[in-house]
Amino acid sequence: KEAPKNLARINYTSVGMSGPAEPPTDTTHRDSSNKDANKDAKGHVQTLSDVLLSVKEGKNAPMNTQVNVGRHAANQAESLASGLSKLEALFDHPLYNMPSLPIPDEDWLLKVKSKVKANHEDIQWNSSSNSHPPWLRFHLGISRWQLYPHPDPNMELLTQHLATHRIVSAGKSGGTQLKLVMSFPNYGQAMFKPMKQERDEETNYNLYYFSDFERHNAEIAAFHLDRILGYRRIPPVVGRLVDVVTEIKDVTTDRKLARTFFTSPVGSVCFYGQCSYYCSTEHAVCGRPRDLEASLAFMLPDLSLASRRTWRSPWRRSYSRSKLAKWRTDPDYCSTVKKTSPYNKGTRLVDFIDMVILDFLMSNMDRHHYETFEKFGNNTFLLHLDNGRAFGRHSKDEPSILAPLQQCCRIRRSTWLRLRLLSLPQYRLSDVMRASLSHDTLHRVAPLLSEPHLAALDRRLKTVLETVSRCQERPSKDGGEGEVIYDDTAYLKDMVTPAG
Ligand SMILES: Nc1ncnc2c1ncn2[C@@H]1O[C@H](COP(=O)(O)OP(=O)(O)OP(=O)(O)O)[C@@H](O)[C@H]1O
């Protein structure tokens, strides 16, 4: 009933198959200073705290005036090439390569049974073993604080697998909107979400966020953004053109799903599946004539192997059209949350704030719950699942998403430093996002985020940093930034940064 989008609205002829952007061969714009970010001009090894300090003072990498991207770039390919080298420099930066302590046994989500007594090396070996299919390597690499490591030698293979492996079955999954669980010949599984709206279409202003559509490109872009923010809390997601007939209709074992297929007046193959929202003929998804854009996300380990706990967000929106949630009206709301378990201990509050920042950047209002792995208790990262309602609007920001940061005035130091890095021209968030998304196979069909969405990321990042600054300016009891900045990098003070 609300803002029906139907077949008629999908511009059948609008998909132009433009060739893939050529990978950059010209490296003259490479900011080589970053490759050796851990050595200064005289070749001295810097300690990590030196590096952190220089980011803080905004003098880390010299301003590269030659890198002239964006609006003035005459040539898009050149702009993309420079974006790719920015992305590489970002991922090479010490803030993304913080030395970590060896991961103890109990901090791996899954253990492989082995005759040899399981120790750290065994598991490492197992998670990178060539004998395991990519999805199993992904599962074996999940630990207490992240879904995958950085750098991840497995990632290229993982995403390639998702984008190309044969789909042998497709079945219904839970949830409110149409989505399917797809299986691969090696028993891997992925969560499928179809394209429902054009990239440049903005969410209708009169639509409540809880009736917004899920977007396949939002799932994909969220994975890239989460990784660029250095979180690594979203399972790998790729885009793929799926053949509605051979890869869904012909292989599904779900009779009810199979019965929802039909051919549209213009000859496209469509289906609408089964779900509680938007699963009707009017909301069918259609191939062109059989190719359908979709996102595929790696499935997490089955709940029988790794159960998860669901937490209600303290800043959950009221999912009613007439009621406002308590956090909207009580400016002191956070002081109560801070005293309440699990937010009163460990890193849960700053982990939550990390998620809030991700959501504000991509304008996701739908984070009513989040999940953690049961095994790790309260000391673990938060899974950032279900991002389909992000990136709905670029022309407007949603300040209320940032309320927890405004109200709690607390942020992880490492997050804050990375956000500052991403606000510098030589690592600009929009440029590294554009570059990162260009690796996705669907980029060939159309850029996964339109330019206005990319520009919105920079604008919102500025807002996040301004919010932190305002927090720091607030008079505090203890004085100093200690109250605002949660120092999660203190343990690194005397460590030497890893060699490039
Ligand atoms: N990659 C994944 N691997 C395993 N389980 C997943 C994955 N992504 C999502 N899920 C699970 O599937 C459930 C439904 O997915 P999702 O939230 O994306 O759909 P939804 O239709 O928006 O559901 P809801 O309306 O309940 O939020 C999630 O609550 C989550 O537990």
Ligand SMILES: [Mn+2]
């Ligand atoms: Mn949802």
